[in-house]
Amino acid sequence: MNTNPVNYAQLLETNNLIQCHGDENYWLCVTRTVQESKLFPVPAYMMLSYANCWYRYPALFRKVESFMSAEEIGDRARHIGTKCASLMAYMPDFYLFGREWLLNMGLLKPTDGINDIIYVLDFWKRFQLAYHRNDGHITNREFGHRAQLLPERTVQVFHADLYDCAPGDELHQAAHGFMAAASQYAFLVACESRISLNNHGPYKLDDHTELLVRDFVDLAEGDLPWLDDVAAGVEHNNITVTMAVKDCHFHIVDDWGSFEAEPEFSADKLVGVGLYHSDSLTDGRVPLGMGSRGELTATFQRLTGQVTEATNKLWLRIANWSRDQMLDAGAITYFAVCKDVAHIAGCYDPDDWVKIDERAEHFRPLLNDEYGRDILVALCTAANPTQQVSDYVMMQHANRGARFFTPIPYSVLAGEPYTAGVGEVHAGTTKLPEKKDCYTTSRGKLTIADYNRASRAAPPTNVAPEYRFLGETWLKYHANTPLADALYRREQRTSRRLKDKGAGLSRADILALRGSAGE
Amino acid sequence: MTRLYADTDKFSHGDASAVVEAFHNAIHDRVRTRLAAAGDEWAGFVTGEPPAHVTAEDFRAVEALLLEAGHRFAWSAAISPRERPEAYVPAAGADEASLATFSFEHAEAITATTDPEGREQRGQGDNVARYAEDRTGIARYIRTPAQVLKYVQGGVPADTIAIIDDSGGTLTAPILARFAGVICAGGSTRSHLGILTREYRVPCLMNAKVSGIRHGDTVRIETTARPKTADDYQSGREVTARVWRITK
Numbered sequence: 074m075n076t077n078p079v080n081y082a083q084l085l086e087t088n089n090l091i092q093c094h095g096d097e098n099y100w101l102c103v104t105r106t107v108q109e110s111k112l113f114p115v116p117a118y119m120m121l122s123y124a125n126c127w128y129r130y131p132a133l134f135r136k137v138e139s140f141m142s143a144e145e146i147g148d149r150a151r152h153i154g155t156k157c158a159s160l161m162a163y164m165p166d167f168y169l170f171g172r173e174w175l176l177n178m179g180l181l182k183p184t185d186g187i188n189d190i191i192y193v194l195d196f197w198k199r200f201q202l203a204y205h206r207n208d209g210h211i212t213n214r215e216f217g218h219r220a221q222l223l224p225e226r227t228v229q230v231f232h233a234d235l236y237d238c239a240p241g242d243e244l245h246q247a248a249h250g251f252m253a254a255a256s257q258y259a260f261l262v263a264c265e266s267r268i269s270l271n272n273h274g275p276y277k278l279d280d281h282t283e284l285l286v287r288d289f290v291d292l293a294e295g296d297l298p299w300l301d302d303v304a305a306g307v308e309h310n311n312i313t314v315t316m317a318v319k320d321c322h323f324h325i326v327d328d329w330g331s332f333e334a335e336p337e338f339s340a341d342k343l344v345g346v347g348l349y350h351s352d353s354l355t356d357g358r359v360p361l362g363m364g365s366r367g368e369l370t371a372t373f374q375r376l377t378g379q380v381t382e383a384t385n386k387l388w389l390r391i392a393n394w395s396r397d398q399m400l401d402a403g404a405i406t407y408f409a410v411c412k413d414v415a416h417i418a419g420c421y422d423p424d425d426w427v428k429i430d431e432r433a434e435h436f437r438p439l440l441n442d443e444y445g446r447d448i449l450v451a452l453c454t455a456a457n458p459t460q461q462v463s464d465y466v467m468m469q470h471a472n473r474g475a476r477f478f479t480p481i482p483y484s485v486l487a488g489e490p491y492t493a494g495v496g497e498v499h500a501g502t503t504k505l506p507e508k509k510d511c512y513t514t515s516r517g518k519l520t521i522a523d524y525n526r527a528s529r530a531a532p533p534t535n536v537a538p539e540y541r542f543l544g545e546t547w548l549k550y551h552a553n554t555p556l557a558d559a560l561y562r563r564e565q566r567t568s569r570r571l572k573d574k575g576a577g578l579s580r581a582d583i584l585a586l587r588g589s590a591g592e
Numbered sequence: 593m594t595r596l597y598a599d600t601d602k603f604s605h606g607d608a609s610a611v612v613e614a615f616h617n618a619i620h621d622r623v624r625t626r627l628a629a630a631g632d633e634w635a636g637f638v639t640g641e642p643p644a645h646v647t648a649e650d651f652r653a654v655e656a657l658l659l660e661a662g663h664r665f666a667w668s669a670a671i672s673p674r675e676r677p678e679a680y681v682p683a684a685g686a687d688e689a690s691l692a693t694f695s696f697e698h699a700e701a702i703t704a705t706t707d708p709e710g711r712e713q714r715g716q717g718d719n720v721a722r723y724a725e726d727r728t729g730i731a732r733y734i735r736t737p738a739q740v741l742k743y744v745q746g747g748v749p750a751d752t753i754a755i756i757d758d759s760g761g762t763l764t765a766p767i768l769a770r771f772a773g774v775i776c777a778g779g780s781t782r783s784h785l786g787i788l789t790r791e792y793r794v795p796c797l798m799n800a801k802v803s804g805i806r807h808g809d810t811v812r813i814e815t816t817a818r819p820k821t822a823d824d825y826q827s828g829r830e831v832t833a834r835v836w837r838i839t840k
Contacts, residue, residue: 104826109778110760111735114669179620180644182597182634253791257768260761260784267784333822339721339790388766389744392737396671435642438652439615441679442672443665447609457612458604474603492635495643 077188077493081486088480090194091169095455095477096469097214098166101329102453103470110265114396117445118264118403120174124433125408127171130164131189132498133415133425134196140529141418143196147203148536149417151222153351154288154313154358157413158222160271161204162212162328164411165197169478170452176459176479177448183459183479189494190481200414207545213273218325220273223286224545226564226576227357228276231284231315233570233583235345236366244366247373248346251380252314255289258380261387262291262300264403268410271330275323279584282344283323285332287314292380293513296412298427299402301509303386307379309350310513313358317345348372353416354524355515356533360567397504400440401429405503419529421521423508428501534563552576594628596620611658611665618654622646655679670736686736691807694733696757696777701803702834710840711812714805717797718820719833720781720790727795728812728838729753729772731805734764743767753811759783759798768792773813775800775835781820802835810838 109115137146150158172190175181201211207224210216223231238245259269269291275283293307294300300307318334321342325333332338348369349358362372391399405427415421451457455468455475466474485491510520516527534540540560543551551557553576561576570586571578578586598604599620607613626645630637638644658665664681667673673680685694701715729751734740740763743752748770756764759779764771774789774796781798789796795815805811817833824831 109668109758110762111668111670111756111758112737112760112763114672115760116668176598178616179596179598179623180646181638184597185638249791253769253788256791257761257765257788260788261765265760265762265784337819337821385744385766388762389741391762392741394671396669396675399669399671432643435646435648436651438648438655441655441665442668444611444615444655446666446668447612448615451608451612454608456608458598458601458606461603461605463603490635492638496639 079187079191079485081483083191084481084483084486087191087194090165090198091190091478091480092476093212093214094165094169097212097328099453099455099468099477100470101327112391113265113399113403114440114442114445115265115403116449117440117442118400119407119449120440120445121400121429121433121436122404122407123167123171123174124436125171125404125430126164126167127175127186128430128432128495129408129425129498130168130193130411131186131494132496134193136425137414137418137420138196140420143199143414144203145536146414146417147200148206148541149353149533150200150413151204151206152227152357152533152535153353153355154271154286154290154311154349155352155413155416156268156290156311156409157200157411157417158204158271158273158288160268160290160330160410161197161200161414163268163407165194167407167410168193173452173457173459173478174448177457183482184485184489184491186494187481187485187491192494213326213328218327219275220326221276222273223276225548226561228284229578229580229583230564230568230571231286231347232276232278232317232580233586234360234363234568235284235315235317235347235587236363236369237345238343240341240343244346244370244373245340245343247370247377248314249340249343251373251377252287254377254380254384255292255312258292258384258387259289261384261391262297264399264406266403266406267330268406272326272332273330274326275318278317278580282317282319283321285316285318285323285326287316288312289314292383294509294518295512296409296421296423296427296508297402297405298423298503298505298508299387299390300383301506301511303390304383304513307383307513308376309361309515311351312361312376313349313351315345315347315349316343318342319344350515352515353413353419353528354531356531357535357564359515360569363569395504397437400437401504404429404433416524416528419525419527421525421528423521424501425498427505427508428503430501431499432495434502534560548576594624594632596623596627611663614658615654618657619646619650622650622654670738674736683735685733687738691733693806695802695804695806696755696800697803698777698801701801703803706839710838711836712839713834714811714837715800715802715835716832717775717800717802717813717835718781718831719815719817720786720796720798720819721793721815722817722819723795723815725816726812727753727773727815728810731755731775731807731809731811733807737763740764740767753813755802755805755807756785759785761785761788768794773815775802775805775811775813777802780825782822782825797833797835800835805835805837812836812838 208221263269274285293310348361351358412426557576565571667680704713706712753773757777761784814833820831
């Protein structure tokens, strides 16, 4: 009998979060084609990852929160382009997919792991609310598929420092070439998934132009063991490209980091670019090659060369992997989508994040290509027995008697027995070579001990006690105060055009400043 | 007999997949047996070592049941039938020897006799991006990493129109930018391969339904056609570009 009591309010809220995830996940799944690959056994590795998420997330998040709260991690994540940013939205889906799969196999009851489920979703909710603090939502979905995460002072710097470009010019070609090569590399790094790239925004630059922020993450020698050596020449682990796009409205920026635009986005609509890098050691995003137009062009070209070389080396490595190694790499890619919460908290341990828990490992013999495909498709289309409900029900987006994820039964409050959770992390295994103790950071290549120590040592400006709670509503009424000015000057300290301009500028001022710069 | 929680399910109408149903029924049987042996005490059982007392050996035995019954699994990753040929449906078109006689055969491919320009329609697909001219080249099937490796080491012939049934972006990652064109028998214009070919300005048809195109044929893809948009997919609108074999 579980001795950890739960109450009605907790169950109501948790079931709401479960249902909202299910509604959106169904839509995201059915509006995309099934991921397929002749290189990777994608559905099979996804299923292995879901089991790993079920068995490991609760203990790992509790460990992370013994160092730093989810809401402080969310505050910090908002200002850097790492994997736990927008991509954190995936996390509960993977965890709940693991639960749903085990329910269908009869290895769990809906009354199992109740305290864990409540905690994992509460951790996620607090992270998301802090991360989305400026737009006031918990997900992009809740905001009508939009992600306006950044405060005015950050968007102003991005806007002011954009370099204009046009199809055919050298900068446009270099930026476009980098995004093509980096996208391809990102798919390979992430074993065919899009977990290494992410878009957020848009922000309105003028009546015809929008800003989209694109993050490429985990590109260098870092957390992913398969990048050891082959990505040694990639300078930066996380790269952000700011993109000004004309005559094109991004009407969907979803919780999986994808976008839809009307009319469709194409390279000829790209009219401005900027380039940054960041990680848990940087105070926001750091300009990269932004000193001049020529320097930026050369930087894009240099980075393109680096990721192209790494693509070729990594592909050759993967082509020689066994199927079990592919399963491990893919499963870790999905499972570790939220690993950067541990980097931000300064408690990252590769044994936590790049290993398969022995309890998940048991499922490997099931995961041939056909079973993997069929069970994944059934989960993604709400076709499994546990996902079927009364014929009167009209599922969102489908109008049929189904639901994506099984809620927690309220009957546990009326005496039905339930279990609390899966306990501590168990021993992990890997078929891949052990991770080298080498992590590419903004302060060079560090050991994990030094990286964790550095992450814990210096809080960024946006969570410093004097600034953390100075949100956009405070700013609206205090822009003329020394404190607001100091906050903006901190953000502007590495800006080419806004250094020391302070808090008083409007968007019109930025446009005028850009118009007069003549770069 | 010990009953599982889900054995009484008012709303279930079963599994959609025969393989999933067979696997899960066999697993349910094992869980019932082990739970009975554990004295029907669920809380200790579900959190036991291993959870629910079901082991990797049990799962291996579940798969063996289907193989013993003569089932061979469909494959998606080339590595799977290569490592366990006894467990998977044989992989046609995955080696040099079978390429000579292999072709994708889609029941919905629209075909037509040769027109005055020497173009014989062999199917259609969803155009990713519009170009000023249609693209002509030599059809070369690429279905496995071994075939990609051959082109990595020996170079991609300049006129290659790759015929692929993988809408992902990783199989052909080292050579994608060097294709003259791509015909992909899967995915949509929003798939990873569609996204990457657009970025690299490689003409590409996704979701291609083709028939009778052999490795080495001269083919042309109608990349002057209107691209298929997300709205077209959402509204179920058919917007296709043609695939021809050039006979003269």
